[in-house]
Amino acid sequence: MEPWRVLLQGIIETVCSCEDLDPAQSKVDLRFLVKNDARCALEIAVNGPRRMRPTAVWSWSDSKVLYYDSAGKRWKEDPTESGVVAPPNLLEIWGENG
Numbered sequence: 001m002e003p004w005r006v007l008l009q010g011i012i013e014t015v016c017s018c019e020d021l022d023p024a025q026s027k028v029d030l031r032f033l034v035k036n037d038a039r040c041a042l043e044i045a046v047n048g049p050r051r052m053r054p055t056a057v058w059s060w061s062d063s064k065v066l067y068y069d070s071a072g073k074r075w076k077e078d079p080t081e082s083g084v085v086a087p088p089n090l091l092e093i094w095g096e097n098g
Contacts, residue, residue: 007080007081011056012044012046014076015055018067019052019070021054023046028046029047030042030094040059041058042058042060043056044057048070053070054068054069054070058086063082064078
């Protein structure tokens with residue numbers, strides 16, 4: 001399995017754990033974040049019941065993942081391996097195989 005896919009799945013599981021959501025039953029939205037016309041991070045948002053929407057930001061430029069609960073409060077920060085980045089066509093790949 002590709003390193004980015006393993007990391008992304010782990011991020012989703014951690015985001016879900018914040019609000020006791022089941023990763024297998026939660027809808028996940030992915031969105032690239034852009035800085036100076038270049039993709040630098042990925043926002044991962046999990047849609048739960050009652051408008052719960054915990055998120056994470058995977059910044060490969062900073063080699064870290066920031067986790068936020070549904071209220072927007074940062075509750076965790078994890079380092080990542082440097083050099084692991086999402087592929088440019090991640091949104092299409094994840095939509096088909098995620």
